[in-house]
Amino acid sequence: MMKNEKILLVNRPKGTPQKSDFRFEEAAVPELQNDQVLVKTIYLSVDPYMRGRMSDRKSYIPPFELNEVISGGVVGQVVESRSGELAEGDFVIGNLGWQRYNAVSDAEVRKLDPSLAPLTANLGVLGxxxxxxxxxxxxxxxxxxxxxxxxxxxxxxxxxxxxxxxxxxxxxxxxxxxxxxxxxxxxxxxxxxxxxxxxxxxxxxxxxxxxxxxxxxxxxxxxxxxxxxxxxxxxxxxxxxxxxxxxxxxxxxxxxxxxxxxxxxxxxxxxxxxxxxxxxxxxxxxxxxxxxxxxEGKLSYSENIVDGFENTIDAFLGLFTGENTGKQLVKVAEPGNIQG
Amino acid sequence: MMKNEKILLVNRPKGTPQKSDFRFEEAAVPELQNDQVLVKTIYLSVDPYMRGRMSDRKSYIPPFELNEVISGGVVGQVVESRSGELAEGDFVIGNLGWQRYNAVSDAEVRKLDPSLAPLTANLGVLGxxxxxxxxxxxxxxxxxxxxxxxxxxxxxxxxxxxxxxxxxxxxxxxxxxxxxxxxxxxxxxxxxxxxxxxxxxxxxxxxxxxxxxxxxxxxxxxxxxxxxxxxxxxxxxxxxxxxxxxxxxxxxxxxxxxxxxxxxxxxxxxxxxxxxxxxxxxxxxxxxxxxxxxxEGKLSYSENIVDGFENTIDAFLGLFTGENTGKQLVKVAEPGNIQG
Missing domain, CATH: 3.40.50.720 (NAD(P)-binding Rossmann-like Domain)
Structure with a gap:
C-alpha cells in the first residue's frame, strides 16, 4: 500500500525558521481526476526564496497558507496516469507540493528527457x-x-x-x-x-x-x-x-x-x-x-543532495547557516524503472 | 574702466555652506587671446548639485578647486570679440566662472537666439x-x-x-x-x-x-x-x-x-x-x-531672480532652506543693446 506524507507550514517563522514551524503529516495518496497524473517525488529543491513565502507579507509571490502543504521545485516520476500526454514512468518537473505524491494535471508539469542531462540538473543549472x-x-x-x-x-x-x-x-x-x-x-x-x-x-x-x-x-x-x-x-x-x-x-x-x-x-x-x-x-x-x-564543459555545477524526505526541513534550514555549496536538493525516492 | 569681480571658494564647507566659505575678489578684466571672446555675465544659475563640487570627494564631476573661481551655468553677452564666430552683442550660454567677465574661446559657449525664448529660459526649462x-x-x-x-x-x-x-x-x-x-x-x-x-x-x-x-x-x-x-x-x-x-x-x-x-x-x-x-x-x-x-503652452516655468552679483551666495544658500520655487537665478547685469 502506498502512503502519502506531506510537510505543512504550521507557524509563520519569527526570524530564523525553526523545526517547530513545520509538521509532517501522513495522508492517503490522492485519487486521480481525469487528465491527471500521480507523480512520485524523486528530488525536491529547497531554496532561500521560500523563506519569504513563509511570512505573511507582500512579496513577489503569494505567501504559503498556514496548515497547507509547502510547494517548490520537484522532479518526479509518473506512477499512474489518466492523461493522454504522460505515461507511467515518465519523468516530470514542476512546482509541486513537498509530499511523496502529487496528483496534478499534465499542464502543471513538464516532461523531462533523462538522457539529455542528469535529473537533478533540471532543478539546478538547467532549471x-x-x-x-x-x-x-x-x-x-x-x-x-x-x-x-x-x-x-x-x-x-x-x-x-x-x-x-x-x-x-x-x-x-x-x-x-x-x-x-x-x-x-x-x-x-x-x-x-x-x-x-x-x-x-x-x-x-x-x-x-x-x-x-x-x-x-x-x-x-x-x-x-x-x-x-x-x-x-x-x-x-x-x-x-x-x-x-x-x-x-x-x-x-x-x-x-x-x-x-x-x-x-x-x-x-x-x-x-x-x-x-x-x-x-x-x-x-x-x-x-x-x-x-x-x-561544452564551460559550466560545471555542484549539488548537495540530502537523502530522505524526513530530512527536508534540515536541508532547508541549512541554507541559512551558510554551510552549503551549490544547489541543495533532497532525494526523496529512487527513480523506478523507466517503463514504470 | 570695466572691472572684474569673482567669487572664490575658500573653504570646503562642513555641512551646510556658510558665507565664510566664499570670497568676493576684484580683479582685472582678462585680456583676450586669439579666437577668444569676452563675455559679460548677464544671468547666472545657482544649483543644488554645486554643493557636491564644493567637497573634495569622488563625485560625478570633479570638485571645485580651493581659492579658484566657482563655475556654473551663465548667460552672457559678448562685449569684445577676437573670434570669427561670435560678434559683439551676441548672447551666449556656457559653463563659466562666477565672475562679471569671462574670457573664453568660442567653442566654450553656445550662441543663443534671444527671439526664440527669454534669455533666462536657457538656464532653466530649455537648459x-x-x-x-x-x-x-x-x-x-x-x-x-x-x-x-x-x-x-x-x-x-x-x-x-x-x-x-x-x-x-x-x-x-x-x-x-x-x-x-x-x-x-x-x-x-x-x-x-x-x-x-x-x-x-x-x-x-x-x-x-x-x-x-x-x-x-x-x-x-x-x-x-x-x-x-x-x-x-x-x-x-x-x-x-x-x-x-x-x-x-x-x-x-x-x-x-x-x-x-x-x-x-x-x-x-x-x-x-x-x-x-x-x-x-x-x-x-x-x-x-x-x-x-x-x-504650445504645455510647459510653464517659474523663476526666482535675485538681483545683483553680490547676492549670488545668498541665492545659492537659499536652495538649501527649501524656500525657492522653480529655477533660482541671479541677474548680474542688464543686457546691452543687441548691436553691442
Whole structure:
C-alpha cells in the first residue's frame, strides 16, 4: 500500500525558521481526476526564496497558507496516469507540493528527457537556478569583456553559475563566500579570478585589492553589510542585479544601513531587483544556452543532495547557516524503472 | 574702466555652506587671446548639485578647486570679440566662472537666439534643468498613460518640469514639496493631480491616499526619509530615476536609513542614478521637444531672480532652506543693446 506524507507550514517563522514551524503529516495518496497524473517525488529543491513565502507579507509571490502543504521545485516520476500526454514512468518537473505524491494535471508539469542531462540538473543549472543567474546577470548586469563582476553568495546555487557565465563573457570575476573551502572551490574548480572569505577578511579592503579597476557589475545575492562594501567600489555606469537578500530574510527588525542613492547618483549606476519569472517569456532561450554551455564543459555545477524526505526541513534550514555549496536538493525516492 | 569681480571658494564647507566659505575678489578684466571672446555675465544659475563640487570627494564631476573661481551655468553677452564666430552683442550660454567677465574661446559657449525664448529660459526649462527632467523622466522613468508618477522636490526647478512632462505623457502626477504656497502652485498652476506638504503632513499616509494605485515612477530629487516613504509604496516594475539627494548634500555623518534592496527585489523595481551629461549625445532632441512644448503652452516655468552679483551666495544658500520655487537665478547685469 502506498502512503502519502506531506510537510505543512504550521507557524509563520519569527526570524530564523525553526523545526517547530513545520509538521509532517501522513495522508492517503490522492485519487486521480481525469487528465491527471500521480507523480512520485524523486528530488525536491529547497531554496532561500521560500523563506519569504513563509511570512505573511507582500512579496513577489503569494505567501504559503498556514496548515497547507509547502510547494517548490520537484522532479518526479509518473506512477499512474489518466492523461493522454504522460505515461507511467515518465519523468516530470514542476512546482509541486513537498509530499511523496502529487496528483496534478499534465499542464502543471513538464516532461523531462533523462538522457539529455542528469535529473537533478533540471532543478539546478538547467532549471530556475540557472535561469535566475542567466537573466539577472546578462539582462541587468550585461557584463562586457574585461569588466569586473563581483558576486556575493558566490558559492551558492545561483552564485556559482553567475560567476561562470561572467567568465564565459570574458569578465574578471570576484566571488564573496563564507569559508576557505568555498573560496578554494570558486578559484580552483570554477575559475573565479579572486574570491574573498567574508568571515575572515575585511570585505571592503579585500575587494579593493581584488578589484583594482573597481566594480562594473555586482550580482547581489545577500544584501546587508557585504553589499554596502561592494557598493562603495562601484564604477561609473555600474549595474547591480538584486537577486536575493538572504542576510535579511530572517531579520525581525528593519534592515538599516547607509542609504545608497548617493552612490547610484554619483556613478550613474543602475540597481534592479528581479525574479526569474519576470523572464518567463524567454526561458526557452536561456535554457538552450545553459544546456549548450553545460555540454561544452564551460559550466560545471555542484549539488548537495540530502537523502530522505524526513530530512527536508534540515536541508532547508541549512541554507541559512551558510554551510552549503551549490544547489541543495533532497532525494526523496529512487527513480523506478523507466517503463514504470 | 570695466572691472572684474569673482567669487572664490575658500573653504570646503562642513555641512551646510556658510558665507565664510566664499570670497568676493576684484580683479582685472582678462585680456583676450586669439579666437577668444569676452563675455559679460548677464544671468547666472545657482544649483543644488554645486554643493557636491564644493567637497573634495569622488563625485560625478570633479570638485571645485580651493581659492579658484566657482563655475556654473551663465548667460552672457559678448562685449569684445577676437573670434570669427561670435560678434559683439551676441548672447551666449556656457559653463563659466562666477565672475562679471569671462574670457573664453568660442567653442566654450553656445550662441543663443534671444527671439526664440527669454534669455533666462536657457538656464532653466530649455537648459540643463529642463534636459535633466526630460531624460531622467523619459529614459529612466518611462511613464505610461494612466500610471502614477511621484516627484519629490516638486516645486524646484527640475521637479516642476518633471511633473508637467509626466502630465503631457498622460500620467497621474503627485508632487511632494515643503510649503502650502508650493502645493497650491503645483496643483493650481501646473496641473499636478495631488501635492503633499512634507512639512505638515505624514508623507507615507498622505501618499497612500494620493496614490490609490501605488507608485509606478518615483523621480527622486531629495533622498532621505521622504524617499523612504515613497519606496514603501512602489508597484511591481516601478522605475526610480535618482536625480538629486538634496537632503544629503549637507550631511556630515553617514546617511543611514532602511536599506531598500528588498523593496526593489520584491517589486522587480529599477533604480538608476544619472547626471544630465550622460545624455549629452541626445541634448538636441530633448531641447527641440522642450521648446515645442513651451511654445504650445504645455510647459510653464517659474523663476526666482535675485538681483545683483553680490547676492549670488545668498541665492545659492537659499536652495538649501527649501524656500525657492522653480529655477533660482541671479541677474548680474542688464543686457546691452543687441548691436553691442
Amino acid at each position: 530556475m537556478t540557472g535561469l535566475t543567474a542567466y537573466f539577472g546577470l546578462l539582462d541587468i548586469g550585461n557584463p562586457q569583456e574585461g569588466e569586473t563582476v563581483v558576486v556575493s553568495g558566490a558559492a551558492g546555487a545561483v552564485g556559482t553559475i553567475v560567476g561562470q557565465i561572467a567568465k564565459i563573457k570574458g569578465a574578471r570575476v570576484v566571488g564573496i563566500a563564507g569559508s576557505d573551502e568555498k573560496i578554494a572551490y570558486l578559484k580552483e574548480e570554477l575559475g573565479f579570478d579572486e574570491a574573498i572569505n567574508y568571515k575572515t577578511e575585511k570585505v571592503y579592503e579585500a575587494l579593493k585589492t581584488a578589484c583594482p579597476d573597481g566594480v562594473d557589475v555586482y550580482f547581489d545575492n545577500v544584501g546587508g553589510e557585504i553589499s554596502d562594501s561592494v557598493l562603495g567600489l562601484i564604477n561609473k555606469g555600474a549595474r547591480i542585479p538584486v537577486c536575493g537578500q538572504i542576510a535579511l530574510y530572517n531579520l525581525e527588525k528593519a534592515d538599516v544601513g547607509p542609504r545608497m542613492q548617493s552612490q547610484l547618483l554619483i556613478n550613474s549606476a543602475l540597481m534592479k531587483g528581479f525574479i526569474v519569472s519576470d523572464y518567463a517569456a524567454y526561458f526557452e532561450e536561456g535554457a538552450i544556452e545553459l544546456a549548450k554551455w553545460l555540454k | 540643463m534643468t529642463g534636459l535633466t527632467a526630460y531624460f531622467g523622466l523619459l529614459d529612466i522613468g518611462n511613464p505610461q498613460e494612466g500610471e502614477t508618477v511621484v516627484v519629490s522636490g516638486a516645486a524646484g526647478a527640475v521637479g516642476t518640469i518633471v511633473g508637467q512632462i509626466a502630465k503631457i505623457k498622460g500620467a497621474r502626477v503627485v508632487g511632494i514639496a515643503g510649503s502650502d504656497e508650493k502645493i497650491a502652485y503645483l496643483k493650481e498652476e501646473l496641473g499636478f493631480d495631488e501635492a503633499i506638504n512634507y512639512k505638515t503632513e505624514k508623507v507615507y499616509e498622505a501618499l497612500k491616499t494620493a496614490c490609490p494605485d501605488g507608485v509606478d515612477v518615483y523621480f527622486d530629487n531629495v533622498g532621505g526619509e521622504i524617499s523612504d516613504s515613497v519606496l514603501g509604496l512602489i508597484n511591481k516594475g516601478a522605475r526610480i530615476p535618482v536625480c538629486g539627494q538634496i537632503a544629503l548634500y549637507n550631511l556630515e555623518k553617514a546617511d543611514v536609513g532602511p536599506r531598500m534592496q528588498s523593496q526593489l527585489l520584491i517589486n522587480s523595481a529599477l533604480m538608476k542614478g544619472f547626471i544630465v551629461s550622460d545624455y549629452a549625445a541626445y541634448f538636441e532632441e530633448g531641447a527641440i521637444e522642450l521648446a515645442k512644448w513651451l511654445k
